[in-house]
Amino acid sequence: MDFQPVQLPWPYPAKLDYSRQSVAVPGTKKPGQTAHYRNATQPLLTVNSPNTFRHLQDVFQNGLHMAGPETRFLGQRTVLSTNPLKFGDYEWQTWGVVNARRKAIGSGLHKLFQDGVIGGTGLPTVGIWSKNCSNWQLLDFSIHAYNLVSVSLYDTLGKDAVEFIINHAETSIIFASAQHLPSLLKMSSRTPLVKVLVAMEPLSGETKNILESWGQERGIKIMQFHEIEDLGKANMREPLPTSSDTLTTICYTSGTTGNPKGVLLTQGNLANAVHSNIYGAVFEDQQPLLMSYLPLAHIYERVQELNMVAIGGAIGFGSGDPLRLLEDLQLCKPNFLPSVPRVLNRVVASGMAAGQAGGIKGALFNRALQTKLQRLRTTGEVKHAFWDRLVFSKIQAVLGGNLRIVGCGSAPITPSSMEFLRVALACDVIEGYGLTENCGSASRVLPGDPSSAGTVGPPTIGMEWKLVDVPSMGYTSEDKPNPRGEIYTRGGPCFQEYYKDEKNTRETVDSEGWMRTGDVGEIDSCGRFKIVDRVKNIMKLAQGEYVAVERIEALYSASPICAQLYVHGDSLQSYLIGVLVPDPVQLAAIASRVFSTKVTPEDGAVLVKACQDPSVKKALFAELHKEAAKNSLKGFEQIKRIHVSMDPFTVENNCLTPTLKLRRKDAYNKFKTEIDGIYAADAANQPRL
Incomplete structure (x- = not known):
């Protein structure tokens, strides 16, 4: 086949303007929606643009051209024995x-x-x-x-x-x-x-x-x-x-x-x-290496x-055993790691535990963290020669010690966690946004942006975005200070139809090729987008107030105490109930204070007992309430009662989809007895927390 190599790397402009990351296309503003927004650094990329890939054979041939036939390509850990299961080092195919x-x-x-x-x-x-x-x-x-x-x-x-x-x-x-x-x-x-x-x-x-x-x-x-x-x-x-x-x-x-x-x-x-x-992306001094562990x-x-x-x-493929993930990373030593919040948050929790250790080590860690956070927020710089060598190299070594880019996708991550990861790993941690329907490639933050945490950045160079009013939820393109509305995307990565499903296709893709995402977004003054809500999962409480339960879950889940949270509302009831699966590290610390004895995150039986203790539950509820206050949740949006459990929502118990989204109906059924019991107890004037 005729093949023309794409000239790479294709770098960003020498100086990125973080105050102008996307631009409105002139003449595209219509009533009830924003203008169309595109990436500010490059013209819109299509498969017909010069110097680009037309199809996947171009992609493969380009890689072969750049690497050469003798360079390593696919690597996998060898199996040394099956009983017991033991793995060796990576073996590579060129x-x-x-x-x-x-x-x-x-x-x-x-x-x-x-x-x-x-x-x-x-x-x-x-x-x-x-x-x-x-x-x-x-x-x-x-x-x-x-x-x-x-x-x-x-x-x-x-x-x-x-x-x-x-x-x-x-x-x-x-x-x-x-x-x-x-x-x-x-x-x-x-x-x-x-x-x-x-x-x-x-x-x-x-x-x-x-x-x-x-x-x-x-x-x-x-x-x-x-x-x-x-x-x-x-x-x-x-x-x-x-x-x-x-x-x-x-x-x-x-x-x-x-x-x-x-x-x-x-x-x-x-x-x-x-x-x-x-x-x-620029890798000048070594071959890019990704470790594959996400499905x-x-x-x-x-x-x-x-x-x-x-x-x-x-590409190096790990053992496939989640318990061996760190071992895989330390052997593979990738410089690029696509990851997800559920894994990265464990890095954050482990790192932050060092700051709570007390003594000189804890003091050094907190000094290092605050120094690097200040530098990040003012200059966007994530490296610090002294503090990286003295403090953060230990965290970096856990993930192989060679990371240059960490991708974060599939679910939201809190701004504080994102900032911690950037300074602790001393590399670009790039959050993005996308769906299967747009190849997961709708937006991503710009590297070095000092204030990008909490956003998903501007549209990628192949995409256009617009925000469409959602009157029932109070989101409009005329909102101040920033326009808000349902996110629609269009561009080269966007699909055109579902297989054998005309109804869902019509509901998702319009005649101009715009794809409804079901997510509510906001565009800030720098041209970056934030995900603020979901169009679906709106329910009405008994007093007639509408609440967006997924948004409320997301806000409360920023609390370090939350490993998982399900927020339940009933149209016959006047308030919300939360089912909290607490983080074991945070729960152990609270239980230690309440029980006046040392409790560790590994003390499973004690943690289960702590979940039922009224004083522990009161302390957990207080931690959750801090998030409600921080986000100025209205009274009817706040969780009024909680049930606490160490029994998590999982794919295996059908409460999570394979992409780890909560199946709300199944989550409710799992804890139906406890939730209904709380409402019944209150109805009988028997207050419960």
Whole structure:
């Protein structure tokens, strides 16, 4: 195929103007909405712009061109033993090896489709149900090269959702981890289009024989990964011509209610998102290296890894065991780490514990922290030669000691946590915003912006934003001092339709290509956006007041005491109840004071007992009330009663989606007895906290 390398790096302007980060497009203001806003540093990027990627084959070829065939590319920790499970160091495949293997795997898949062994029922979909590993990316590269369509299944999806997606996408071949193959065979009578299952990792002889016999009974062929590759080597063909409009993946969103929606993303959508993301990134003295631990089934991690591909970087895959994450990081030593608040907040909590230790160490830590925070807030500088060496190098070493950029996405993070991370890690910690529907690439903060904490920055260079009035919630484009409204996005990374779902498509994408996000935003005087609310999840209390429970949850959750919080309202009741899952470190400190004895975060039984103690609950409630006061919540917006539990909301108990959004109905059902009991006790004039 004709390929022209993209000239990289593509740096930011020499001097960024942090007071003017996005600009209004003249003549676009209409009643009931703001003007259209674009990034102020560059013209709007499209797949037809000069010096850019048109599709994903351009992305791969560009990386190969920049890195060269002998440079490391995909790395994975070796398994030294399975019983007990032990891992060794990373083993790497070069760019040249990966290039040859993607062509072999793609040729094998092409042969199976061509011969009618698989396919024949709609789109040429290929299912993937596996943890992150080198073979996941190898398979995806082959799908891009041979115009196939990937369908990722989350490890944490429930059985019903897996069946729905397989049938909805009409998938006839699925690549899966060994532990998922029995599940797929069990459901085969309900997924009649599946003809071939491929093991992502080598199977033992005994396991292979059992699965093949079972597959024969079900009319399903069991294959191993190398067999697809060997078939391709015997039937090699070059990658197929492609275009920006070629569909490349159906990325299913895990809704809080109902079946997942299939987001159709093209090669152009993802290619444009990649170039929007790597704009400004410069790695002059070493090959960029990302460590992969967030699920590749989600768009956030998928795009971040494609960023590495485009610039000739390397990707190291961890063990897949959350308990070994720090061990993986210290071996891999990445300079780029896409992450999420639930992980980063643990870094914050561990670091802040040092400041509460007392004595000279605690005093030194707090002096270092305040000095660096002052410098950050005045100049945007995150490094300090003396304090980094003396104090913060220990925190940095925990994450490998080589970080240059940490990405933060998928959920909000508090401004105080963001500032702490920037000074403690002494690198750019870049918060962004996006949805599956816009390739997770709608906005991101500018590096070095001293006051960006609490915002998601300006639109990326491939996107336009506007805010549309939400009168029922009191948000308008004429609000002072800053316009507010529902966020609409448009641009190269934005999808155009849900698969086989005209109704939801019409409700989400308008005739001009604008995509409703369901999030309420505000644009500040610097042209940065803040996420302030959700359009949905508005409920009315008994006295007629409307409350936005998700917004209230977010505000209260800024308290260090909160590990998780669910806010419940009932239209027959006049006040809100909170279900608090406290942070063990904070709870242990409160319990120690109340019980006048040392309680540690590891004292599980004592912490459970503390959750029921009236004095402890009163102290927890006081901590939550500080957030209500800080945010000037009206009386009806404040939590009046709490139930405290050490039993968290999880994916496994169906209270969280695979992307860790709260399933409100299931969260209520989990604690229905306790919530209803609080309302009943108050009705009987038996006050409870």
